[in-house]
Amino acid sequence: MEWGMANRMAQLIQKDGRCVFMPIDHGYFQGPTHKLEQPDKTVEPLLPYADGLFVTRGVLRSCIAPTNAKPVILRVSGGTSVIGKDLANEGLTTGMEDAIRVNASAVGISVFVGSDYEKESLLNLAKLVDEGERYGIPVMAVTAVGKELSKRDSRYLALACRIAAELGARLVKTYWCPDGFEKVVNGCPVPVVMAGGPQVDTEMEVLEFVYDGLQKGSIGVNLGRNIWQNPNPVGMMQAIRGLVHDGLTAKQALDLFQSAREAGPGRAGA
């Protein structure tokens, strides 16, 4: 791996081989998402705990201070919306030149395996990889399922992750699944990070799935709504970091979350 590529990967994946990415890119297809109406306010208390920020160039430029020292994974696919015909019909929205201009450590693109736009999204990934490799910028592929959340089983996810890696993604972001997640990770020759999906009912559910996914070989998370839609986002972020970087069990992470809650919002990160 060339120096620039290796350096960017090292900015994102920490010395312990793990990572906690914070995605705030949801607005690119669903508008002002709950608790992300003002991304700057959402991000400010959480950023100290994140190893990287997954964000579009628009929100980066308007809501994130350039003095921000956290590595940026720039979301570069889009062009569809939740009220449009098909979420899978994405294109590339940001060129590599702009990714370089904003000093991105990586770029991220969704692929929609099995959709009507499978081929287009995979060829977009391949094209982005060509560009990224030219400039030493890693590509993170996002195995997206659009509105069909039921697709998140291990057979489907393993297929999508493997294809993304075969096309040259340096990292793959996918969903955890209760059965066979190890097959997803083991079948993917590049590191796998887990997204969260819509907010679940209890903190323990999130902590348990993250713990399980880490045990099965994922290197970390790219977890948004289950952190910043929680009433105590800082506590949740600390708990997730505890799982990923400090080897906590789900129960220990819950204890950490609860002690952060007792400390009160805004003081938990102090």
Ligand code: 5RP
């Ligand atoms: C949205 C994304 C998000 O980055 C991804 O889904 C992670 O966020 P969440 O944990 O909220 O699902 O790709 O397009």
